[in-house]
Amino acid sequence: MSGKILLVEDDQAIATVITAALEDEGMLVHRCDSIAARDRLLAGQRFDTMLTDVMLADGDGIATLAAVRTIDPNMPVIVLSAQNTLDTAVRASETQAFEYFPKPFDLEELVRATRQAAGRRSEDRGDAPEADEHAGLPMVGRSQAMQGVYRMIARVLRNDLTVLVTGESGTGKELVAEAIHQLGARKSGPFVAVNAAAIPSELIESELFGHEKGAFTGAINQAIGKFEQANGGTLFLDEIGDMPAEAQTRLLRALQSGTIRRVGGRQEISVNARIIAATNRNLAPMIAAGTFREDLFYRLNVVPIELPPLRQRREDIGVLAQHFLVKAAEDGLSRHAITSDAVRALEQRSWPGNVRELRNVIYRLALMARDDTIDAASVRDILGDSDSVGKPGKADGFRAALDQWLALTPVQKGALYRNALAAFEKPLFEHALAQTSGNQLRAAHVLGINRNTLRKRIVELGIDPDRFGHAI
Numbered sequence: 001m002s003g004k005i006l007l008v009e010d011d012q013a014i015a016t017v018i019t020a021a022l023e024d025e026g027m028l029v030h031r032c033d034s035i036a037a038r039d040r041l042l043a044g045q046r047f048d049t050m051l052t053d054v055m056l057a058d059g060d061g062i063a064t065l066a067a068v069r070t071i072d073p074n075m076p077v078i079v080l081s082a083q084n085t086l087d088t089a090v091r092a093s094e095t096q097a098f099e100y101f102p103k104p105f106d107l108e109e110l111v112r113a114t115r116q117a118a119g120r121r122s123e124d125r126g127d128a129p130e131a132d133e134h135a136g137l138p139m140v141g142r143s144q145a146m147q148g149v150y151r152m153i154a155r156v157l158r159n160d161l162t163v164l165v166t167g168e169s170g171t172g173k174e175l176v177a178e179a180i181h182q183l184g185a186r187k188s189g190p191f192v193a194v195n196a197a198a199i200p201s202e203l204i205e206s207e208l209f210g211h212e213k214g215a216f217t218g219a220i221n222q223a224i225g226k227f228e229q230a231n232g233g234t235l236f237l238d239e240i241g242d243m244p245a246e247a248q249t250r251l252l253r254a255l256q257s258g259t260i261r262r263v264g265g266r267q268e269i270s271v272n273a274r275i276i277a278a279t280n281r282n283l284a285p286m287i288a289a290g291t292f293r294e295d296l297f298y299r300l301n302v303v304p305i306e307l308p309p310l311r312q313r314r315e316d317i318g319v320l321a322q323h324f325l326v327k328a329a330e331d332g333l334s335r336h337a338i339t340s341d342a343v344r345a346l347e348q349r350s351w352p353g354n355v356r357e358l359r360n361v362i363y364r365l366a367l368m369a370r371d372d373t374i375d376a377a378s379v380r381d382i383l384g385d386s387d388s389v390g391k392p393g394k395a396d397g398f399r400a401a402l403d404q405w406l407a408l409t410p411v412q413k414g415a416l417y418r419n420a421l422a423a424f425e426k427p428l429f430e431h432a433l434a435q436t437s438g439n440q441l442r443a444a445h446v447l448g449i450n451r452n453t454l455r456k457r458i459v460e461l462g463i464d465p466d467r468f469g470h471a472i
Contacts, residue, residue, distance in 0.1 A: 003027045003028070003115070003118030004118075005027050005028065005048065005051065005114060006030050006038070006041060006047040006049070006051070007019060007022075007030065007032075007051045008032055008033070008061060010034065010053060012033075014080075015033070018051065018110065021110070021111050027115075027118070033057070034056055035056055035061070036058055038068075042068060042072060048117075049076045049098070051078045051080060051110075051114065052077060053081065054079060054080070054083055054088060055083060061079070062088070062091045063091075065077060076118070077098060078098050078100075078113055079092040081100070081102055081103065083142075084102040084142040084143075084147050085142055086146075086149075086150045086153060088100075088102075089150035089151055089154040090150075090153070090154050093158070094157075098117045098120075100154060102144075102150070104144075139176070140319060140320055142316065142319065143314075144434075144437055145312050145313040146313060147467065148438075149308075151466060152305045152466075153176065153179055153180055153305070156303055157183050157185070158184070158185065160185075162277070162299070162300055162303065163176075163180065163275075163302070163303045163304075164240075164276075164278070164301045164303070164305070165277070165278040165305045165306075166280070166304065166305070166306045167278075167308070168307075168354055169353065170353045170354030170355055171308070172307060172355050173238065173307060174238060176305055177234065177236040177278065181233065181236075186233050186234055189231075189232035189234070190232065190234075191233055192226050192229045192230035192233065192234070192236065193236040193238060194226045194236070194238065195239050196239045196241075196242050196247075197238075204244060204247045205250055206223065208225050208226050208227055208250075209225040209260045209261065209262055209263060210222070210223050210224045210225030210265075211223050211225075211262050212263070212264040214264065215262070216263070216264065219263075219264065222262075223262075225260065227273060228269065228271060230271075230273035231271050231272055232272060232273070233274070234274045235273040235274070235275055235276070236276050236278070239278070240278065240279045240300065241279035241281035241292060242279075245293075248296050249293070252293060255296075255300075258271065258272070259271065277300045282423060282426075284422050284461075284462075285419040285422070285423065288418070306462075306464055308430075309351070309354050310351040310355055310357075312430070312431075317346050318340075318343040318346075320359075320362075321338055321342075321343060322338065324362035325366060325374075327359075331363075333363065334366060334367075335372070336365070336369055338374045338375075339374065339375045339376065341376035342376050342378065342379050346361075346379060361383065364382060365383075368382050369382070425457060425461060426463060429447070429454065429463060432447050433463070433465055433468040436468075437468060440454055
């Protein structure tokens with residue numbers, strides 16, 4: 001398909017590669033490397049799509065998009081950025097950018113998006129709101145593993161689609177929910193969180209839906225449940241995989257109808273709350289075993305966001321450590337700096353408790369370190385040296401983990417092999433994608449399987465390859 005494209009990119013190598021790929025598709029590409037040159041080209045010509053970097057020599061490519069909208073309000077804009085933060089993804093979303101690509105990116109995906117944008121040139125995309133700088137964003141990290149997370153968060157800010165956040169304990173699932181609420185259209189409403197695993201099974205329905213006076217022993221007054229408390233805002237259902245079966249049924253009914261009924265009540269009460277659910281459990285074997293409703297899963301899993309464990313984003317450990325040291329000082333502990341050797345020592349740990357464990361460790365270091373600067377010796381003195389990555393016993397650990405999984409998995413006739421294979425394949429494929437920056441062809445070569453087989457299993461296992469980034 002033909003199209004006239006404006007590419008604003010000051011990295012000449014990247015600009016050359018993008019230009020060649022777009023021209024191979026029959027597009028006409030005009031290149032420039034600054035905001036001033038961009039504005040001169042826009043003043044004299046009409047383009048079907050603009051691709052722009054964020055950090056340019058003479059300004060911010062996102063912050064100056066208001067001027068672009070003044071010249072041509074209907075032109076689709078694709079944002080490219082090496083500043084791979086949640087803030088950048090959100091700012092791109094708020095300007096109603098057609099798409100946002102963190103660098104490095106998948107060239108085929110960029111060409112596809114440009115082709116689609118040029119094809120929708122005639123759409124009136126409306127005036128874009130001015131980009132805001134969001135102070136105090138709840139998430140930290142610029143690793144490739146986090147880029148897909150940021151992109152998905154940005155995509156759900158202007159809608160009320162239900163989100164299911166998955167990931168190991170301590171990866172920050174509630175932070176994702178808070179980010180979607182704080183940065184979205186419901187930020188002026190309440191954010192109500194409920195942990196299904198922390199509520200006794202006999203009380204969870206009352207907690208969610210409320211109860212009428214006299215509904216059960218001890219119900220001496222009417223109580224408003226979490227659904228009603230979250231009206232107009234966001235309801236975060238944490239540890240949804242631990243919800244009892246009867247409560248799952250009532251939750252499904254509430255999600256389908258948009259109404260709830262208090263325990264012991266007869267009146268149907270309309271509620272308007274965005275639902276974000278989270279779990280650290282693999283729901284697939286639970287669905288197969290009948291302990292989690294399949295129809296509830298599909299109702300919750302409209303937009304899946306999977307958080308990577310800290311061991312898959314070790315390059316974020318340094319910035320996270322700095323962030324938590326600042327927080328520790330704000331909480332009254334001594335202010336400390338941290339050396340690069342100390343960061344490397346932290347990167348060598350396995351972090352089974354993920355970001356939550358790292359936070360607790362940094363607070364412990366801030367409390368116990370004798371000097372103003374935390375170095376590698378401080379880390380070893382306070383944490384010991386028993387948790388380093390790469391020490392012997394990995395094979396034994398794998399077998400122990402497998403034995404534990406088998407012991408906890410309900411036996412269902414004809415399903416054990418399928419469930420075990422799914423439980424093994426998902427982290428295996430995620431590891432291969434993480435090692436290849438999301439390049440599915442290279443991941444297939446690493447795994448020794450056909451690329452089409454990999455793509456098919458990625459879809460079946462619910463893996464989002466975008467969160468691992470893409471390489472040019």
